[in-house]
Amino acid sequence: MRTPAGRPYVVAHVAVALDGATTGFEPDVGRFYELAATWREDVTLTGADTILAQEEVLAAAARPGPAEDGPLLAVVDGRGRVRQWEVLREVGHWSDVLALHAEATPPRPDDRSVPELVVGTERVDLAAALNELGKRDGVEVVRVDSGGALIGALLSAGLLDEISLLIHPCLPDASTDRFWHGHAPTATRFDLIASQTLEGRLMWLRYRPVM
Numbered sequence: 001m002r003t004p005a006g007r008p009y010v011v012a013h014v015a016v017a018l019d020g021a022t023t024g025f026e027p028d029v030g031r032f033y034e035l036a037a038t039w040r041e042d043v044t045l046t047g048a049d050t051i052l053a054q055e056e057v058l059a060a061a062a063r064p065g066p067a068e069d070g071p072l073l074a075v076v077d078g079r080g081r082v083r084q085w086e087v088l089r090e091v092g093h094w095s096d097v098l099a100l101h102a103e104a105t106p107p108r109p110d111d112r113s114v115p116e117l118v119v120g121t122e123r124v125d126l127a128a129a130l131n132e133l134g135k136r137d138g139v140e141v142v143r144v145d146s147g148g149a150l151i152g153a154l155l156s157a158g159l160l161d162e163i164s165l166l167i168h169p170c171l172p173d174a175s176t177d178r179f180w181h182g183h184a185p186t187a188t189r190f191d192l193i194a195s196q197t198l199e200g201r202l203m204w205l206r207y208r209p210v211m
Contacts, residue, residue, distance in 0.1 A: 066092070
């Protein structure tokens, strides 16, 4: 599955509350990842903030080793903040890890073992990163598993082909500024391509951005 431009198909799959918030409620994690398997992604694309938010969980996680048939984990880490690369490789979800950096990313340790892809000058060039990932054998689908900042950046750049929302029938229990679209332009329009009501009063909506 590739786009007319030749890059991989990019889909963002997000668990949200009724107002589009991604925090302040308890998502159905099991159902979320069950649906995520729909796309059988070749690459899981995430941001440094998402990885850093899981540092404590990663530190205590079992390490069965790389998943031979799993997707590649590509982390947008323009400021060079991620350190748990070996843990990410070994937790059993991904076949390998890849650090996405820019030329301005701070120097990394010489003995660091994670492969790097340097694209962009001051910031990671997402379009260039996707094009380079698409040159890898078998990479056709990229699933974004990250917060609103990365999704919003992809949306603003016209690099998002599908948005999948698992909507929970609740509102956040506190004020939040974390929404699935980050700070992307609010005027973006979408075409509904699929909808399904699930157990637990969940609604699964899939949209295609109108470019």
